[in-house]
Amino acid sequence: MNKIILNKGKDKAAWQLHPWVFSGAISKALGKPQNGDIVSVYNIEDEFIAYGMYNGNSRVAVRLLEWDPRNEIDEQWWRNRVKKAVNNRLSLLTDQNNTVRLIFAEADFLPGLIADKYADYISVQIHSAGIERVKDIIIDELAQLLEPKGIYERSDLKSREYEGLPDTNGKLFGDVPPEFVDIIENGIHYQVNIVEGQKSGFYCDQRENRAITAKYVHGKKVLDCFSYSGGFTLNAFREGASSVTSVDSSALAIETLNNNIKINGLDSKNHIAVQSDVNKYLRELGEQGEKFDLIVLDPPKYAPSRAALEKASRAYKDLNRRGLMLLNSGGLLATFSCSGAMDIETFKQVIAWAALDAGKEIQFIYQYCQPEDHPVRASFPEGEYLKGLLVRVV
Structure with missing residues (x-):
């Protein structure tokens, strides 16, 4: 087996079970390892680590798998x-929820692999050359364990470029998913487009946060920004919101959201679906003097790396400032960040700055996190990417 020797003093994280070895930590490679090869990693004293x-090709030169x-x-x-x-996720699958993240990359000791179950179909994303090598084994095991109607790959990811891999989409097992797969989350039906939708098809990481936020909406006027296929919108209507305005820049997202309202038999007369850039629309609402009782801000990742954090912080601040200015006194802001580079304390500070700029006094009344099927491995805190705050305007 090819052997990787780490520089002196660069082995601490690996001993502590962190799964990433950066290229700068490597002293030398013995043999001629190819991308995707399994290698053994040693410290400078020739002691086996993992x-x-x-x-x-990658800045993360070795993704560690096994320390024994x-x-x-x-x-x-x-x-x-x-x-x-x-097996760790099977208890989450019920008649009220048939959608779950089956595999969460480093958290499950499978770096570079994401697998989501959507009813009778599985959507897979492969980020690393090593996982690409064993893709057939993984797909076969998933097929045996869950007997899905089909497994579909959505590996059209920027990260594959760094691994020297081309984009790959297509059927891996069974049938190609239909245009819309009917799934159930929190007892609500959604039509999910696995083949062309965002990410792997649906954002199941907000399952619990949607239900928590919906507890506050009864009789309230709600604005759901970056609504995608309507997760927060549908939960709000089910729990008695008086009206919901949903905003997303994607025409497909708006079409899917409207279909989801229909298939759940929800009354759409108090629903407004707007295809627009969210920041632009928030600015227009402010100019019109509109006010809301509860606003959801669930934007895409603004900080893909720590280098982008300062710029992202400004973007989060401006977005949240606009949202806070549209809230009535006593109104609530459910605001999220899916940027792993931004920790919760930094996010709180950004929201505090946004409130100051908006001339609002606020309270943090709840702290959101990612659900059980997106666990955070103790030795890999970077896996804690989703955080959120429920904010009250005093």
Whole structure:
């Protein structure tokens, strides 16, 4: 097996079970490892640390998998990891919820692999060359464990470029998903477009946060920004919101949202769906003097890396300032960040600055997080990407 030797003093994180070895930590490679090869990682004193997947193109040069030298990374190792991840989620699958994240990359010791279950179909994303090598094994194990109608790959990701991999979309097992797959989350039906929708098709990481936020909406005027297929909107209507305005820049998202309202038999006469840039629309609402009782801000990732954090903080501040200015006294802002580079304390500070600029006094009354099927591995805090705050305007 090819061998990677780490520089002196650069082995601490690896000993502490962190799964990433950056290229700058490597002293030398013995042998000629190719992208996707399994390598053994040693410190400068020639002590074994772990096995991992190598990629010379990536800043993360080795993604560590196994710290016990007795556990060979063979076909059965991969199958066991997939089986463990799936079994840990089975309790979340009920008649009220048939959608769940089955595999969450590093959190499940499978770096570069995402798998989501949408009713009878599984959507897969592969981010790393090492996982690409064993894709057939992983798909076969998922098919045996869950017997889906089909498994579809949505590996059209920027991260694949850094791994030297082309974009790949298509059927991996069984049938190609229909244009819309009917799923259930929190007892609400959604039509999910796995083949062309955003990410792997749906944002199941907000499942619990949608239900929590809906507890506050009865009789309230709600604005749902970056609404996508209507997760927060539908939960709000079910819990008795007096009206909901949903805003998204995607025509497909708005079409899907309107269909979701119909299939759930919800009264759409008090619903307004707006295809628009959210910041532009918030500015227009402010000019019109509109006010709301509860606003949801669930934007895309503004900070893909720590280098982008300062710029992202300004974007989050401006977005939230506009939202806060549209709230009535006593109104609530449910605001989120899915940027892993932004921790919760920084996010709180950004919202505090936004409130100051908006001339609003606020209270933080609840702190959102990602759900059980998106666990945070103790040795990989970077996996804690989703955070949110429920803010009251005093």
